[in-house]
Amino acid sequence: MKPAPFDYLVARSVREAVSALAERPSQARVLAGGQSLVLEMNYRRERPALLVDINHVPGLDGIEVEGGELRVGALARHRDFEEPVARDPLGRLLERVSRHIAHPPIRARGTMVGSLAYAHPAAEWPAVAVALDARLELAGPEGVRTVRAGEFFRGPFATARRPEEMITGVRLPLLGEGSGVGFVELRRTGASFALVAALAAITVEGGVITSSRVALAGAADRPLRVRGVEEALAGDPPSDETFAGAERRAALEADPVPEPHAGVEYRRHAAGVLVRRALERAAEDLEVNS
Numbered sequence: 001m002k003p004a005p006f007d008y009l010v011a012r013s014v015r016e017a018v019s020a021l022a023e024r025p026s027q028a029r030v031l032a033g034g035q036s037l038v039l040e041m042n043y044r045r046e047r048p049a050l051l052v053d054i055n056h057v058p059g060l061d062g063i064e065v066e067g068g069e070l071r072v073g074a075l076a077r078h079r080d081f082e083e084p085v086a087r088d089p090l091g092r093l094l095e096r097v098s099r100h101i102a103h104p105p106i107r108a109r110g111t112m113v114g115s116l117a118y119a120h121p122a123a124e125w126p127a128v129a130v131a132l133d134a135r136l137e138l139a140g141p142e143g144v145r146t147v148r149a150g151e152f153f154r155g156p157f158a159t160a161r162r163p164e165e166m167i168t169g170v171r172l173p174l175l176g177e178g179s180g181v182g183f184v185e186l187r188r189t190g191a192s193f194a195l196v197a198a199l200a201a202i203t204v205e206g207g208v209i210t211s212s213r214v215a216l217a218g219a220a221d222r223p224l225r226v227r228g229v230e231e232a233l234a235g236d237p238p239s240d241e242t243f244a245g246a247e248r249r250a251a252l253e254a255d256p257v258p259e260p261h262a263g264v265e266y267r268r269h270a271a272g273v274l275v276r277r278a279l280e281r282a283a284e285d286l287e288v289n290s
């Protein structure tokens with residue numbers, strides 16, 4: 001199918017984009033990489049009266065380390081992370097994650113921030129954002145506000161973004177040397193979203209895990225940070241026994257919603273297994289890089 005008719009505006013600044021959104025808040029949509037929005041429009045699940053194209057707004061494609069954070073602009077593409085963007089272990093994590101998103105043509109256009117805005121429950125970047133407690137910058141007519149990832153995702157395709165707001169960037173904290181990172185996912189085909197994905201970042205001092213960040217995609221109605229797993233890991237050695245415990249806890253914390261390709265119990269089981277594997281990869285990563 002073809003999209004329903006729409007008006008099209010090429011915004012030249014964030015201010016111009018925001019005022020266009022504010023003029024028709026429930027009818028206007030930001031166009032970033034278009035890799036989800038255009039599909040939704042073709043299926044006519046989305047019928048925006050106005051598309052506000054932000055691809056010509058200067059300065060939105062930056063990826064910079066500022067203080068202890070990596071700031072990613074709204075036009076940074078998935079592909080930009082295929083080589084490490086920071087010397088910190090965060091660079092390795094983003095590299096591993098990016099290579100799992102769809103396939104190369106989609107990675108060349110789609111944006112990290114667009115994926116956060118779209119809020120697919122099985123998408124990889126939202127899981128990274130909740131694991132790291134990322135901060136999203138939202139520009140609206142009244143100025144810029146910051147929202148933590150944990151409060152941003154409200155359910156499938158639902159976020160705390162107001163219709164008149166545009167996300168200008170996201171800030172991810174650096175993990176610090178001495179962290180190991182792991183990412184694994186289960187998917188049916190190279191062009192389908194993950195059934196379940198898991199990521200882990202751990203820090204080990206004196207032979208025990210001192211901090212961890214663990215999250216799942218495809219295991220609830222939104223990206224899920226498994227805090228019970230993180231709490232249980234603290235003070236334990238990065239051993240098979242510890243990670244087997246994490247597997248059991250993650251399966252209990254997961255709350256998958258029914259979907260056509262895999263039952264709830266299968267995805268709950270997969271969530272546990274993938275958390276264990278992500279932790280094993282994080283421990284290996286730490287060994288190789290320390």
Ligand SMILES: Cc1cc2nc3c(=O)[nH]c(=O)nc-3n(C[C@H](O)[C@H](O)[C@H](O)COP(=O)(O)OP(=O)(O)OC[C@H]3O[C@@H](n4cnc5c(N)ncnc54)[C@H](O)[C@@H]3O)c2cc1C
Nearest residue numbers: 030032033034035036037102110111114115117123124167
């Ligand atoms: C075949 C296929 C397979 C895919 N597989 C995966 C996958 O495995 N994992 C995955 O994560 N994704 C996957 N995707 C989706 C892809 O990652 C998209 O690029 C991403 O979801 C949206 O980014 P985008 O820049 O293309 O956003 P767009 O499609 O332009 O926009 C998506 C939505 O976000 C809004 N939006 C975008 N940017 C902003 C902003 N700055 N401020 C406010 N609102 C904004 C738009 O208005 C729209 O509602 C797949 C897509 C296809 C077609």
